[in-house]
Amino acid sequence: MEIIMTGLASILFGAGIYNLLQKQLLRIVVGTVLISHGAHLYFLTMAQLKRGAPPLVVDGVTEYADPLPQALVLTAIVIAFGVTSFLLVLAYRTYTLNKTDNMEELRGSDHE
């Protein structure tokens, strides 16, 4: 199963990168979302899947799933949320100011 999940994470990554390389701001934001989803899944998969019980201490259970990657991914999800919302508002603001969401038109001039 881990191999399949790695494959899924890779697909998420690939699609994310393809979106990232587009010109429109929206696609770029979508790209970052996909990449972070891919990264979270990837991370969890690396620590082996479906081993033991959920990491909640219960008397009599000795085998638990690895809690450490879960904790890290939890942090990552929240951070990714912060980044996504920031990017979204940035895109919105950029569009209202410049009347375009095309990155090629937002390059700025040669002079600072």
Added chain:
Amino acid sequence: MIYAVFAPLLFAVLIPFLSRWKEKVHTGWLILPVPFLIFLYFLQFVGPNFEPQVQSVQWIPSLDISLSFHLDGLSLLFALLISGIGTLVVLYSIYYLNHKEQLGHFYTYLYIFMTAMLGVVLSDNVFALYAFWEFTSISSFLLIGYWHYRERSRYGALKSMLITVLGGFSLLAGIILLTIVTGTTSIREMVAQADVIVDSHYFPFILAFLLLGAFTKSAQFPFHIWLPDAMEAPTPVSAYLHSATMVKAGIYLMARFSPILGGEPNFFFLLSLFGIVTLVWGSFMAVRQTDLKGILAYSTISQLGMIMAMLGFGTDVALFAAVFHILNHATFKGSLFMVAGIVDHETGTRDIRKLGGLMTFMPISFTLAIFGTFSMAGVPLPFLNGFYSKEMFFDATLVNSATGPFMEALVAALPVLAVVGSIFTFVYSMYLFFGTFTGKYKEEELPQTPHEAPKMMLLPPFILVLGVITIGLFPEMFNQGLITHAADAVFGAENNKDIYFWHGLVPAFYMSVAVVVLGIVLYLTKSKWEGIYSVLPGRLSFNRVYDWLIENIEKGSNKITTSYMTGSLRFYMVLVITAIFAITLGVLIQTNGVNFEVTDVAPITVKELIVAAIMAIAAIATIFVHNRIAIILIVGVIGYGLAILFVFYRAPDLALTQLIVETVTVVLFMLCFYHLPNLQKSTTPLLTKGVNVAISVGFGLLLMVIGVSAYNSRAFDSIADYYIENADPLGGGYNMVNVILVDFRGIDTLFEVAVLFGAALAIIAMIKLRRDKGAK
């Protein structure tokens, strides 16, 4: 001693505060005692019984870098010059710069320089020496560019910086090699291992690097071009940095390493050759200058060349004369710079063609200039110190021996070149003096009516001229207490010479006579030779090389930068992702890390497969969907799918968080998408599309390979057991993930909250902030 070195730096910090009252009290008065006290401190060491002093403070012990100060004869001579002339220059500058100028800046730079220069001449640790050395370059840059609104000042400052810092890097390379060879960072210990250094493979490089450092700093041909442009600095700075002290740092370096390098044929050849060429070229060029400070600048170059050549000779008499001339040059050239500054200050011009007949207006400056110029010219009079060292220089040119055709030619040419250089020195000295103070008074050409300078402004040059005369009349007084010790340090053994005025009818005397006679002839007939002086390739030729280099380096950097800084986000992403791809793949192949032997995997179940398939299809669909609502929903599908996977994989906290976050994200997307234009069909050319696809697919495959390989190669046991066992006993919680977040890795969570908070603030700012409505 360490306090003496760092006192100016300490005051440099205070100067900006002191300069607040510059309207009432000139900042210079407040800080004048500092260099004077340092001077007195070093003066107490002078005497026949001087013994070297050592003081050491740890700085970076792990790199064997310490602030260890070693005061021997040579250092003492320089320290006295730095603090003594420093005192006079500060006094002089009080009258030269009025309180409307940025006095705080000026004195801050000057005092930084003072500490740096004292550090250079006192450091025994080569790396400390290098650090101080660069500080002198930086403070010199700041001082030359002091009048930064002048274009020439900025040009001069940049030029001196580039050339001297280039030399600084070379010096650094040299001392790194020296420490590698000797295994020590102390100069004294290096001197003790002189044989090891000379016999090492690196010796040619060490020699070349050190020479380049010294030549650039001390303005030796062909690196001399920065010094004339450095004359844009205020005159006190020119007198101090660019005549008496900083430009002698290169000389100091050569003198300091003389016990190691001296006696090497290459050292002799290079140093003598460059020194003597600089002497002749500098004095020749000085004759055609029309700016008073220009003449003095080339004169300084030429005198530095002379000292450098003597260090190259390496004989006892030459080294003694070199040390002696360092002192003499500082006195007469310092006084001349100050007089030139006074003339500039009182008449408003430094152009010698406009000056003339100032004798009657400025009698005191006139008198001071007599001693300065005649001493510089080497006129044989018993009260002029310049003559003594020049005579010794002639002596020194006659006693060199060498083998090999080039060496012999050089040795034979040395006396001739020395005489030629001295003749030109004589000519420009006379020109400088008579051109300014005698002849016709050109009232209509002067911007101001000349009058004598205030007495206190005349005091510093007066003291220096007093030095010229005292050294001339009582040379032995300075010899026993100071010069001999310095000469010992340079020679590396006892080097005690007597200084006489009258040597008898020896060759050196005839050379001096020849210089004076031919000099007078050339000076009197100067107008007939003007043509020759201006025909020969001027300083412009080297300046052109410099300017050409600067211009093309700028152009080249610009080209390279614009070639990759295109402003296209996509292009940057392509570069970044390709670089990550290449590096990761390279490491993977190099470490032979690919491992496809799948072991120990969880069983495949159908429900997971279905979720995964939906997610994969959704991910790919994002590329082809052009409806904005559709794409939001698709992204939502992926997010919720991920939450379901988290449920399957025993991660309830993740699933909950993911659900909440995904919901909020979708809402946020909706809010923003409402304001944003609809997605368009991609109009990119096929080639770009192909590249995008290749990069995406390539990166995905690479991740797949890495993931599988990483999964299959476990080098260490999991550290999870620690958390599993200790969540309750140590953290007091039953939910391990929560305990890890708030307890074991609490700081991480703190920063996570900080990031969220920052993002929230930025979002509020972006939504609320409205720039003035007129703006776009």
